[in-house]
Amino acid sequence: MKYVKWTFYTLIVLTVFGFLHYVLPQHDIVRITDTETRRIDFGDNSIFWASADAGTGTAQPTRDVKFIETIRQNGRPMVYRNEDTGWIWPPYFKFDSYNLQTEASDLRSTSAAPRWVVVTHYGWRNEFFTIFPNAVGVRLADGPDERIIPWANIVILTLLAVAGIMLRRMWLQFRERTLDPMFGTAGEAWTDAGDRAGDARRGARTSWGRFKAWLRSLGG
Template sequence: MVYVKWFVLLLFWTLFAAFLHYSLPKYDVVRIVNTHEERIDLDDWTRIFWSDPTAQSKRLMNRDVQFIQGVRGNGRTIVYRNEDTGWGWPPYFKFDTANLYTEANDLVSTKTDPQWVAVRYFGWRSIFFSIFPNAISITPVDGPEDKPFNWFSTLFLITFGGLFGYGYYRWRRFRRDRLSPAFDEVSDNFSAAGDAISRKRNRFQAWLDTWKTKK
């Protein structure tokens, strides 16, 4: 039973960590090499990794999606999708897909004359499942090492850790001061009731044995 408990806890925190890693913003410093638009099928489980900002889009089995192609300073490639998040999750309230696409096109550069940009995004990149992170904003930077500090994610995780730690501390105190005494009292009451029943049963048995002897 202990192993099942730890397995459930490990599974829960692993899924929660994955959820945060997917949803929280991250930064890449890249050189934009191209932008394009492509028709994407949305007829399998990977649909959850594509935005559904409108009720109409939820009924579509495929749609046109804008992409931004980039190359990192180490030469590795990365492709971002450019979709509105609307009022959905994560709550980035992105409605400027067209503007961002225009900015990306304006910042396209070559290897000989690079223009480095910091792309703020959320999500994951999976070649096998054709999953792409969603670009939120693009900011020009001086070089491939000029990566912005991720203030939002850092402050969020510190705040969340503090609130969780405080909540856990208060729960431990509540369990120690309120629940444990209440459970102990209930256990004592059950024990006392069991002892009383046992004494009555013994007295009845003694009376029954006496009655049988007299007969």
């Protein structure tokens, strides 16, 4: 039972970590090589794509998606999709994918004369499932070694930690003030009922013994 409990807790921690790692903003320093728009047919991986751009049709099995193609500092490619998030989820409230595409196109460069940029995005890149992170911002970097402090993540995680501590304290107080007395009263009532039942059985045996003695005295 101990292993089952720890397995359950481990799964919860991994699920929360994966969720936060997917939705929280990340920053990459890359060199933009090209931007393009492709027609995408959505399949089993449709949950990893955002909704259609604001003002366009939503119930479309296929639509145009903007992409930003880049090269990392280690020479490996990284491709981002550029989609609006709208008002729903994740709460980036991104409606400027066309403007972002224009900015990214203007920052293109070659390996001979690289221009390093910071791409802010959320999501994962998975080649097997054809999943792309969604770019939400792009700006010119100070250089390939620019140090980026994720202030947004620090603030969000701090607020989540404070909320978690407050919820735990509220739960402990609720259990101490409501559940424990309730279950304690129920346990005492159950114990009292058992004691009363025992007394009744003993009283019944005593009364029956007296009744049998009275019958024997009549017989003489």
